[in-house]
Amino acid sequence: MRAIAYSETGPSSVLRLVERDLPQPAAGEVRVRVVVSGVNPTDWKARGGASPGRSTPFDEVVPNQDGAGVVDAVGDGVTGFAEGDRVWVFLAAHQRPTGTAQEFTVLPASRLVHLPDAAGFDLGASLGVPAMTAHRALTVHEGGPSRLAPGALEGRTVLVAGGAGAVGHAAIQLARWAGARVITTVSSPEKAALATAAGAHHVVNYRTDDAARAIRAIAPDGVDQVVEVSPARNAALNAQVLANHGSVAVYATDGGGEMSLDVRHHFALNVRYQFLLLYTVGDAALAAAAEDVSAAVADGALPVGEEAGLPITRFPFERAAEAHDAVEAGTVGKVLIDVAD
Structure with missing residues (x-):
């Protein structure tokens, strides 16, 4: 062979x-x-x-x-x-x-x-790395859920940083399938079109918009969960838009490996930062992700191709x-x- x-x-x-x-x-x-x-x-x-x-x-x-x-x-x-x-x-x-x-x-x-x-x-x-990473990012919030299914994220607002990337794309699709309201940030009109095709309810171009103001206008009470690809670059933005008990799931280090946080501000909001690496999350988390992603595929919730974003x-x-x-x-x-x- x-x-x-x-x-x-x-x-x-x-x-x-x-x-x-x-x-x-x-x-x-x-x-x-x-x-x-x-x-x-x-x-x-x-x-x-x-x-x-x-x-x-x-x-x-x-x-x-x-x-x-x-x-x-x-x-x-x-x-x-x-x-x-x-x-x-x-x-x-x-x-x-x-x-x-x-x-x-x-x-x-x-x-x-x-x-x-x-x-x-x-x-x-x-699927694999992108979809299973997205699944993990959406299931580490303090109040759950630990599994995804239709309705599991009902009433939640999810912010996906970099919605045109492979993990961001899967996170939009899975969050939408699970019933969340999905906001995403992108860097160009072309990527905005892809994120919209993926199913994002709201798309914010962080290069041309005041991202914090735009997100707060959509979610006045703040964002419940953030799927984060660039924690160093987006730490200040996340601090401005997180709701009380909000969580940030970090799966990559685009933009640098170190970040600064206003400790008092995050204390007041009871914020949780959860870092994740698919290779070391453990067999139980992998099995749960595989099962839920498979269910989403069966429901037609994870299409690929340009028409799907x-x-x-x-x-x-x-x-x-x-x-x-x-x-x-x-x-x-x-x-x-x-x-x-």
Whole structure:
């Protein structure tokens, strides 16, 4: 089988197309014929490493955490999956040497989720890191809920920072599906159109608007939950718009790794800052996210494509390095690699 692999960290040029033996699933594992592989920022960052030329955690690494395809073989002891099942996978390369940038991948059954017949492989490969991160960000509020479903966020106002990004897009869709009123911030009219297509009720352009005033006009009592991509840059804005007992779920450090907070102001509002990293949230949180995201997919609540607010940029398998470069360059929307027909 063909695979994209690297054996030392560095720029995308370390990726090479190789031929490897077909892997066999062990007990508790499933082999998936990958149709589409999804690329996330975490994939190129892991490949780039802290500095070029460093050794990798395994002799050879196949990148990309997310993907979608068809079950090809099932190991001993696996229940719930059978050959021919359509699935999406998450954290395929977490603490493992092989992700989804290959024609067949083997992974624990716990990292597979059934893909409804009405959902395409592009959608399946776009879930994983973005949708599960968004789920976690929406379920760490002091007053709950810990799970998402229609009505779970009824009466809540959710502010999604950077609504045109992959996680922001999923957060808008999931919050809307769960019944929240959704406000999002963007940096351009083009991104505003994408966030609106994703389902945001209100869109604020922070470059041209007084963002705090605009958000307060929409939510005079403040925002209950913030899904935050840039805590350092947005700390002052969040302080101005948070409601009492409001929470800020931080999933990235765009704009810098340090932030300043007015402690007295946040004391008075009983604010909670919750930082989250999908790789270390624990199995229970991952399982809950997978189940709820799957339910949202079945309800048709997580579409992708430009008409749904998440443009798709795709590359053929042989140009996987270009796909990594596109994500690193900040391509708006989702970058996918076509692995098979």
